[in-house]
Amino acid sequence: MISILAALRHAARDKAARWTAALGMLVGIPLYLVTLLASLTGGRIALANLKLLTPVMELFALAMGILLGLILALMMFLLREGQRAREGLASGGVLLGILTPLLCCSPILPLLLGLLAIAFPALANAAAGALQAFIARHETALLLAALALMVMALHENARRVLQGPSCRVK
Secondary structure, three states, rough: OHHHHHHHHHHHOHHHHHHHHHHHHHHHHHHHHHHHHHHHHHOOOHHHHHHHHOHHHHHHHHHHHHHHHHHHHHHHHHHOOOOOOOOHHHEEEHHHHHHHHHHHHOOHHHHHHHHHHHHHHOOOOOOOHHHHHHHOOOHHHHHHHHHHHHHHHHHHHHHHHHHOOHHOOO
């Protein structure tokens, strides 16, 4: 935790990293606010979904949006220093956080399985309903896993920032 704060303080000196963090949060928080509610609206993403917000979903959206902004800031700082950022964990967390409510109660999953069944007829009997039910039952755990992936990505990028050339004692 201390290394994350130290890396964020270090990256905050860079104007581009500050702007990236602000933009990431300004886009990420509203995006997560409307997307996380898709499981309650049959996969529909709209501003009208905001009336269905619960405190738990607000916290998930706020945490994921803030984490997204911080990860993007560290990635921007690393790239400006000429280092390679680790985007794999961040991408996994962002995708898991967005896809979980969409796959739960929308027609996306049956459509994807139907398209797969065209190419691979053996998949025609795949149980999309059972998979959707699993996602719906475990939505909170999947969102927690998405948060964990995002925290791991933040930690990994923070570690890289602190090992970078601008942090070395000369």
